[in-house]
Amino acid sequence: MHLLFPCDPFNKSSVDDNYVEEWQAATDMGMACSLFSFEDFEEGVFRPRPALAAGESIVYRGWMLRPERYAALFDACAAQGARLDTDTAQYRRCHHLPEWYAACVDDTPETVFAARDADFVAAVAGKDWPAFFVKDHVKSLTSTRGSIAATACEIALVVDLIEQYRGAVEGGVCIRRYETLLPDTEERYFSWHSRAYGRHGSVPAMVASIAARIDSPFFSIDIVSSDKGQLRLIELGDGQVSDRKQWTAPQFMAMLAQV
Known part of the structure; x- marks a missing residue:
């Protein structure tokens, strides 16, 4: 390598x-x-x-x-x-949310996918969700306003701001069911050649399962605890372009040495 x-x-x-x-x-x-x-x-x-x-x-x-x-x-x-x-199809598989969603649908918030110019209110009609978390295929809105739309009518505002701050909406729009997640519980794991790694050594069974089912040699897996006591998958990302977050550089490279 x-x-x-x-x-x-x-x-x-x-x-x-x-x-x-x-x-x-x-x-x-x-x-x-x-x-x-x-x-x-x-x-x-x-x-x-x-x-x-x-x-x-x-x-x-x-x-x-x-x-x-x-x-x-x-x-x-x-x-x-x-x-x-990592080939191009594998990169896209973990980089764009719609590419991995079907394989992880039971582990992650319900999501509706829409084009940039869609009628967002119509797209979520009939969804009895408490609120909406809005992002493009890659990232959410990280400005002070944040990515949460309290009503369907606010979805377009969030999309407009994503386009303003990021320059473009990449891929399309993801409208996700808002779930209450516990603060300070997010943890980043990595999958390296179908084996899951955590910075503390052990990994939850759900993470190991995700690592085994996604066809990509290297990707990140972001997990958060919900207020219902469940682990929830928030995001996958291609490992080559994912931040280490809490991982030290030696921990990260020791993982990649396991070929």
């Missing part, structure tokens, strides 16, 4: 500041690492340093990419004879 990190935009020989701890932990463990310029890649130039060797399995560790840009990165690695461990 070979890790691929973005370099500092102003110094191509140094890793981006956001990944310094992970780079250090990986190199301390003797893991192969390369840097590439994300800015050059966006301009059509892909030149990792050190170069990727033919036949190597690559794990990208960097900025979130839209699926079409991830496909371009996959192709760029393939052009050098290497292969990203």
Whole structure:
């Protein structure tokens, strides 16, 4: 396995500041690492340093990419004879909520999917939900206003604000049943080649089950406790672009060393 990190935009020989701890932990463990310029890649130039060797399995560790840009990165690695461990379909499967929802429907809040220009009030007609949690296929609204719509009529306002703050609505709109979740209970787990990992060692049975049923080599699993005493799946994300959250860099890299 070979890790691929973005370099500092102003110094191509140094890793981006956001990944310094992970780079250090990986190199301390003797893991192969390369840097590439994300800015050059966006301009059509892909030149990792050190170069990727033919036949190597690559794990990208960097900025979130839209699926079409991830496909371009996959192709760029393939052009050098290497292969990203996660293919484009697998990346999309964990990056976009509608892709994984059917496989986890019993573990996560009920969700209605709609196009950006849909009639949102009509989309949730007949849903006797206490409120609505609104996001696009990837992220929720993280401004002060937040993603909760108290009524169906407020859904459009949240969508407008997502578009304003993020520049675009990615994929489409997800309208989720609001559930009361306990504060300070969110925990991020990771699935690495179908095995679930937690920063404290043990993982709930539900997490292990999710890790086994989703066809992707590396993804994050966010779990929260509800006020009814249940564990609820809030989000999956491609592991290559997921924050570590409470995980230390050495913990994270020790997991990736388990190939």
